[in-house]
Amino acid sequence: MTDERVRDDAGDGPAIDRRGLLRAGALAGAVTLASGVTAAAAAAEPGGAARAAGDAGPAGGEAAVVLTGRLDTGAADFVHLPFDVPAGVREIAVSYSYDRPPVPAGTPGNSCDIGIFDERGTELGGRGFRGWSGGFRTSFAISRTEATPGYLPGPVRPGRWHVVLGPYQVAPQGLEYRVEVTLRFGAPGPEFKPAYPPERARGRGRAWYRGDCHLHTVHSDGRRLPAEVAAAAREAGLDFIVSTDHNTPSAHGSWGPSAGPDLLVITGEEVTTRNGHWLALGLPAGRFVDWRYRSRDEAFPRLARQVRRDGGLVVPAHPYCPYVGCQWKFGYQDADAVEVWNGPWTYDDESAVDGWDAGLAEALRQGRSWLPAVGNSDAHSAPQVVGTPHTVVLADDLTRDDVLAGIRAGRSWIAESAAVRLEFTATGAGRQAGVGERLAVPADAPVDVRLTVSGVPGGTVRFLTDEGQMHQESLPADGAGTVVWRTTASLAGYVRAEVRHPRADGTPGRGNSMGPELPWGPMAALTNPVFLGVPPEGR
CATH class of the missing domain: 3.20.20.140 (Metal-dependent hydrolases)
Incomplete structure (x- = not known):
């Protein structure tokens, strides 16, 4: 897993009912509207943000809603910040930032994700989801015609929308955030297909x-x-x-x-x-x-x-x-x-x-x-x-x-x-089964397990059962070969195969070894099991 994935996975998070959702009014912060309407007024009346943005006029122009606040360590996994969208909005654009104070070595620093839900609400598994970018982007936009990758194009309907923040990690000093929502007015564009x-x-x-x-x-x-x-x-x-x-x-x-x-x-x-x-x-x-x-x-x-x-x-x-x-x-x-x-x-x-x-x-x-x-x-x-x-x-x-x-x-x-190809089967009592199947044979009937493989030069074939590794064999230098091992259903409830590359030191590896190093080289191929024996009645 790369540093890039670590960085981005550390920005994709999760949990709604765990501690309850913090709303903007419960945060140690404030909502500031571009027109000067107070946060209290906007939160008290569904039309507050609509009126504030309405100065721009439904015929064109834009207005901004700024949401700021502070999250302490122990904040809810997800914080939903409400803002009101009036009729006539063509596009919603959002940008955000948060502070990253220095932290002692070994202490997580601030990391905060972002997404958005529309007027249909933030219910878990509900219909209001309109996009998520984790910590990978600092801004996004949504309209009827198009949206930033990670977000869903579609109607920009009036009502109460929510920016969702995911404080993935919060430093001991807390996390101060600033979210700016820009409402752009005008006729909606063509529908996204x-x-x-x-x-x-x-x-x-x-x-x-x-x-x-x-x-x-x-x-x-x-x-x-x-x-x-x-x-x-x-x-x-x-x-x-x-x-x-x-x-x-x-x-x-x-x-x-x-x-x-x-x-x-x-x-x-x-x-x-x-x-x-x-x-x-x-x-x-x-x-x-x-x-x-x-x-x-x-x-x-x-x-x-x-x-x-x-x-x-x-x-x-x-x-x-x-x-x-x-x-x-x-x-x-x-x-x-x-x-x-x-x-x-x-x-x-x-x-x-x-x-x-x-x-x-x-x-x-x-x-x-x-x-x-x-x-x-x-x-x-x-x-x-x-x-x-x-x-x-x-x-x-x-x-x-x-x-x-x-x-x-x-x-x-x-x-x-x-480049790696294989065939894995088990044969006994006149029957044959492949990967993911069951070979229904009497407990004492001989079973031949066969693996034919190519594409792993100098590799090692391992047969493993519910007892562990039962057979090991090296492949030739060209990486192609067939390995056969005999067992019974009484000795092996299932058999699966692994094909390993040589270890870094060039040796094929050996089973049941003790010590600081892995006994095997990297995996080249791995099968699901073949099950052996007649299952108990009713199973």
């Missing part, structure tokens, strides 16, 4: 399709345009991608021209809460998923159910990421899969795979459903590489629903790049 991507591309029927399900653009904290991300996906040999900008669906309406018969673009969102990030994959185009909550608020299960009702998937992202607000605290009972590999391989990916594997053994013991693993690049900007890694999914065709169904069923494996 979104160009949503189609839900189908030209597929190969039932086949393995490569895709990156975690990508960012200029619509959140990335620096690539959607067209640039699509070009990078094609260069990486991908068949599909998922749009997952932080806390906003604003990119959805821009993907149409970048999709095509050779590239399926699925709409989604990275929901960035204060207790971890999750991917909402396969959202209906334009759908917004709220992020303003913590694990203690019990909002996540409700929103997860909504995503599933819409046909999407809930996938915790980089659950062991060490940065503030990134570590996953919601549990996995409401998840459909988990992202165990995020970007170039690091120690937190190692932890994620270990935690996921422990969950497989627990699911096996309890006879309940298991959680498939996925891997994605989380690419924001160059030099981050789209498709490193990506998920290879067995789907009935290259459509939104088929790809999501393959991920949900665990019919997938993770590849470092398109």
